[in-house]
Amino acid sequence: MFSIDNTSLLFALNVAILGLAALIASLKYMEIYEFKSKIPYYPTLIVFIASMLFIPLVRDWLVFLFLWETMTFSSYLLIIYDWPEERVRNTGWKYFVTMHIFCTLPLVIGVALYYISKGSFAFAPLSGTYATAIVALFLVGFAAKAGLFPLHFWLPDAHPAAPSPVSALMSGAMVELGLYGSIRILQAVNWSVSPWIVNLILVMAVLSMLAAIFSYGIQDDVKSLFAWSTIDNMGWLYLLVVAGLLGASGVEKGISYYVLAHGLAKGAAFMTTGALLYVFGTRSLSKMKGMINADQLTAGLMIASIFALEGVPPFNFFLNKLNVIKTLLTVNTTLAYFVAIEWVIAFILFLRIIHRYVISEGKPEAKRKLAxxxxxxxVILLVLSMVSQFIANYIWVR
Incomplete structure (x- = not known):
């Protein structure tokens, strides 16, 4: 029922690192909530982390589905932690319903068909009458969790609603497990699916990236800004999936490396939003304009997190994004050029945000000193972001 390989180990390592960082950051961050929540934060957070840790390790679809639902329910409770806010409650309801219609339901039907086809829930090669239907159902369910366009609509609201350490886990680990599930079901069919499935994934990935590009410039909520970056990066990752379906080699390795680098950078970015909220008491970028003049440490963390997330050396995410382009060049040069241009545009947009809000004129009031x-x-996540490639290489070789 349980097994570890290179792919599952890197996904689990990403969860473990982010989980530890989230627990550390929560120690002081949770002081900003001045009410007594109905949700027990730390027990729920530990269940959330534990379920995500076990998901990459199981080799039984029924157990996988149980852990998947545990992850979904605990994340829902953490999203609505700030329950006095009606907006938060509505966001939680939207998330919970969306996940069960577009994620859990397709997975339940897919697992049932899998059992009918195989007579077992154990991971195994898949072929026969139901193979295409099973793969399609699984991919829909996993794409919904990953926030792939057009199933992304829940993500820009749900991730900002949760406490920032939880947002880091959701954007840096949970959505990536949707990609992990996609890898496992594609392994079952030896990365061979109907052309319409390949084309559908391709279109969804490209539209995810375009939707993010058009959304970056209109965001004032810093957590929404980074939530859209998650949608963007899921597009990158699913284009790697497309490359694998088109015959590119080394795709599973490339995805696993990218997941670790993205998870660390995205975790740092969302925890930095927590630092901003803790220090300035707001998530509005316009209200924090000129933040470097009020708190250089917090502003510095913001700049470093953006650089890590956009793949600026010495952060290793640069190597992972470059590898996506190199892989796409082997199967479709047009896609490779598109990704490269999108990368440059996204970096310019984030650089504009740094100049407009971080190092601009102004001096917002600092309500607290950063904890x-x-x-x-x-800092832990940023430092690991500089060596993630070495960590991934060491694990993969062993």
């Missing part, structure tokens, strides 16, 4: 535990959580 050491929040700083530690962000």
């Amino acid at each position: 050491g535990s929040i700083t530690a959580g962000v």
